[in-house]
Amino acid sequence: MSLLLKNVHVVDVNSPVHGKQANILIENGKIASLKGRSAKKEIDLKGKFLSCGWFDLSAQFNDPGNEHREDIKSGSAAAQSGGFTDVCMVPSTRPPIESKSDVNYLLRRSGDEVDIHVIAAISEGLEGKNLTEVLDLHDAGAIAFSDGDLPVWNAELLLKALQYTSDIGLPIMQNARDMHISSNTHMHEGRMSTHLGLRGEPSLSEELMIRRDLDILKYSGGSIHFSRISTEKAVGLIKEAKKKGLSVTCDVGIHHLVFTDESVGDFDTNFKSLPPYRTERDRRALIKGVKEGVIEAICSNHRPYDQECKQLEFDLADPGNTSLQTFYSSLLKISKEIPIELLIDRVVNGPRKVLKKELIRIDEGEEAKLTIFDPSQTWVLNDESNRSKSRNSPYWGQEMKGKVLGTINKRSITIE
Incomplete structure (x- = not known):
């Protein structure tokens, strides 16, 4: 499946589109284009941010x-x-x-x-x-x-x-x-x-x-x-x-x-x-x-x-x-x-x-390992939002600013 992340702000010091708004096209677990125009699935991420x-x-x-x-x-x-x-x-x-x-x-x-x-x-x-x-x-x-x-x-x-x-x-x-x-x-x-x-x-x-x-x-x-x-x-x-x-x-x-x-x-x-x-x-x-x-x-x-x-x-x-x-x-x-x-x-x-591992970057031909986040969105860590089995967080029940919207790990795509 092809996926187009439209109008997303890139945060990656090693990427040619670092600090810019880009249209990231993902196909078969890889970044196919930084200027994608269309895909089977498209998500408009204007105002949101993307990193490796x-x-x-x-x-x-x-x-x-x-x-x-x-x-x-x-x-x-x-x-x-x-x-x-x-x-x-x-x-x-x-x-x-x-x-x-x-x-x-x-x-x-x-x-x-x-x-x-x-x-x-x-x-x-x-x-x-x-x-x-x-x-x-x-x-x-x-x-x-x-x-x-x-x-x-x-x-x-x-x-x-x-x-x-x-x-x-x-x-x-x-x-x-x-x-x-x-x-x-x-x-x-x-x-x-x-x-x-x-x-x-x-x-x-x-x-x-x-x-x-x-x-x-x-x-x-x-x-x-x-x-x-x-x-x-x-x-x-x-x-x-x-x-x-x-x-x-x-x-x-x-x-x-x-x-x-x-x-x-x-x-x-x-x-x-x-x-x-x-x-x-x-x-x-x-x-x-x-x-x-x-x-x-x-x-x-x-x-x-x-x-x-x-x-x-x-x-x-x-x-x-x-x-x-x-x-x-x-x-x-x-x-x-x-x-x-x-x-x-x-x-x-x-x-x-x-760990002496090869660095990754947001560029054409690279493996799609990506994180999408929104600095303005607020949320609360509670029994409804908590994904862990445990709840021993110093932030429990507090309103938090800044939320991760999803990740892409090669062919696995999980976006809210």
Whole structure:
């Protein structure tokens, strides 16, 4: 079937029609023309925007193990509704993604609307003791390695992992925090945690681990990616490492560009996050890191939990929140600080660069991986609009500005 997207405003720095209004003709899963005149199906998108498909570096769909919170079907639906054509699955499942059959299980369940990419475990059982069969996992289709929401605390294991993966060119993804310093903490350590009487995690937890890992990287070679950094000093350490020529990249969770530890003030457990929201100074440093290119990508950090895990006292609740469907609305909240075309670049090209994947663009002959969005439309995340199985969003029940209208993933077309 042929489809014509008429009068749509293109946001793609690599496209010949970037910043212009175009008529995008799609045929057989490819972009046939940027000046299309007619098609079997035509949609007038005047006032709407089009970019390449968004790519998420870190989401948890809880499959296998906790499918009552989320599964591949519901998670993919939430991702598509949020504008994503590609999503990376972290291996924090039960059991973890640590074998070829585990990787194949997820890849077989990848649907047409959203392409699933598998990040496999670095250590067996995510315990940080024994290295998984990383080469076999790579052959099975894993695109990176991580211990998910746990840090690789074992320095020797990290060294071996970097050496093993240096030849195949895949990054080690590290959730940088010191397990001992961060143990039994519930928010950022600072004035607000003291005021609320909650045990806080100091920024030192993240920064110590980053310093250690950069020293190991310098010795071992390979590539390391720091997932979901949250502090000012983390940005500075990674910036200096890049200047020294180390193969290091990083991303930030979207909510860490929006919220701070002040957001925890009324003990709403939907604001309990991993890593915790830091200070306004940290948030501004993260914003600057995105603008300067120190931070290559912005991820969703989508962590769905059932109400039994969230409707508890703050110190007993699990950290994490859903963020896929509200991702674009969050981007708009910071678009006064970072130009929207740069933000879009950080969710289109940045993740693909981190994973050393070929970049895509809106041009004739290119594969049609596209996201359509409207900055003026308002909507509410509630039981009717929610596509996730979980409802632990800090935006629940609020009117949001900015809505994704649909995605095109090759031959799969989903447009409202």
